[in-house]
Amino acid sequence: MPLSGLRVIDLTRVLSGPFCTMLLGDLGADVVKIEPPEGDSVRRQGAVRDGLSWYFAAFNRNKRALRLDLKRPEACDVLARLIAGADVLVENFRPGVLARLGFDADRLRALHPSLVVCSINGFGGTGPYRDRPAFDFIAQALSGFMSMNGMADGPPLRSGLPVSDLIAGLYAALAIAAAAPRARASGQGERIEVSLTNAMASFLSYAAANYLATGTAPARGGNDHPIAAPYGVFPTRDGELALAIPDDAFFARLAAALGAPALARDPLYATNAARVANRARINAIVGGRLAGETTAHWVTLLNAAGVPCGPVATVAEALSDPQLMAQEMVLDVPHPGHGTVRMLGFPMKLERHPCRVRRPAPEPGEHAEEILAEAGYTPDERTALRAAGVL
């Protein structure tokens, strides 16, 4: 697999860091998840079935687990030995915590000169907010992302999903995958940092570009698009249809498919600028037609005509949609002792070396023996560590 042979020591917990290391594991890395004695708190979050949080199971597939109480010096000695034998260390403590555990930059360099160290945090390791407590919601708010999310006449809204955690995790995985081969080849390590807030800010995309160019940011507008119409969610006979008309060629196709080709020649609607200026009118005309038939009718007819549209799926509908099923976006993963866990599949499809679930999410401390043995601990030493309550 692409990342086979990459050994990752994973000190992360909850979401952003574990998502990052899950991605590395999905691509073949050997991820050693180190948990405090009480375990990653996600083990106790979300719906539990047969004694297992399916949320934890999903985000911790393809990892091995070791418990270490890093408040104890013997545990820090174990961690130091594991780091010396790894390629990558990932952590999502607040800035400074890793150093206070005894692993500042100098120590890490001494332990392993070519180590790639990746820190994920809320605001970055420098700057006036570095020590603030961080949270997905706060990053969504502070980054400006929320200001673009919501109805024009409603409040700024967070995304209902923890996008800043997930996007930061993706950036961290990308930076690690990019940096690790060179670090190994050159013998020179790298320190990587990704913050939730920076990650979200990077998603301001065209809103940032337009603001920086003009001093004015696009307004929040619900499902409307600031520079395209018709564009939004329209009621149908039995549900709703998401419709996106990015330009005049697509509008001509839509008009023809709706049986109203003359709309594409009407000066009120012929150009995108005209349609944006007459958004309420064209939405009313298009909406009136769409309301007369079912969502399935329009999805079939409009897609055949090359018009981008689709249903607005619930989570239940999405996770049983024929396309997502064909794309294997829901997996059944046997979890010994916990039955079969269903979880999201792999958005990265690699033909020769596909992502796969090589191992289910680990039990707490499940792989302590083998991980310590690989690190050179003798059976007696392992027994002693266990007896001392370090593991």
Place this chain on the structure above:
Amino acid sequence: MPLSGLRVIDLTRVLSGPFCTMLLGDLGADVVKIEPPEGDSVRRQGAVRDGLSWYFAAFNRNKRALRLDLKRPEACDVLARLIAGADVLVENFRPGVLARLGFDADRLRALHPSLVVCSINGFGGTGPYRDRPAFDFIAQALSGFMSMNGMADGPPLRSGLPVSDLIAGLYAALAIAAAAPRARASGQGERIEVSLTNAMASFLSYAAANYLATGTAPARGGNDHPIAAPYGVFPTRDGELALAIPDDAFFARLAAALGAPALARDPLYATNAARVANRARINAIVGGRLAGETTAHWVTLLNAAGVPCGPVATVAEALSDPQLMAQEMVLDVPHPGHGTVRMLGFPMKLERHPCRVRRPAPEPGEHAEEILAEAGYTPDERTALRAAGVL
């Protein structure tokens, strides 16, 4: 830099693909952007200053550009030669278009056995929707993402930013960075595919886990959190405050900071479950206190107390925020002939080999001469290609 020496042939346009190749370029890859004669349509989108779209400039930094009219066989010959000298090919045509241009899997393998080919599309290259026209909005709708975004009593909302394009671009960059070193070392290429819809579905995260475990997905709830309270946006004396209280320890800190420590011992509010059950009450109590002082007052006081909170920034506020400035999340990039362009900075911070703008976004066809020369075209051949209108 981490990806120095990686040559990427970039056939992508608009957003998802160009974002992917921008990330690779930011990390040091040599990206050759191939545009049709009329250019990437983003050159004509967004605010234009001094003859340059700042949206285009932001998403196409660190690339070189070549114009090729791939409807002409001579242009396809040039592309074939470029592919033979590259490591990676990225495209975001609809499935099948690249093959119809003469570059099916067999041809690509024959041209370059260890090439990494990455396709970004709407729904994936297999399955019933593979040929549908795709669009960020449709992927947000179909994936279930929109069903989790919006107010409880309002419609499902797309994110105001093109998250499916951006997330798919991130996944594609990660898969490429992971696959490329092994492909080069082994001589065996890889084919990668990332769809906008799969990328968005992968972000269903805990909503997917809970749905798959229980048959019930969390309800859309605006800024409320399904399993935590108080959590949301609260008015202050002069604005709004985003506040996130994930557990009882944080609530105790909040209660103390608000001067009402007894709340943390009140059975109506002492536990997270109790606070969720009494969400309206605790929101009213907390909101009543927060409304009495300014946002800045609370941001300072509550963060000092370890309570996650922050302002709800507009795009303008975010892009002048002291923390984002300290993190260099806005860059000034000299663009010869177009003044200085301001754009978003790098969310991946690498200490030894930082991302940087090695070159501004290219003019159309700017690097034709040097790219063709590197591919072995003689000056006479280049002149002939130019005279024939291929470039």
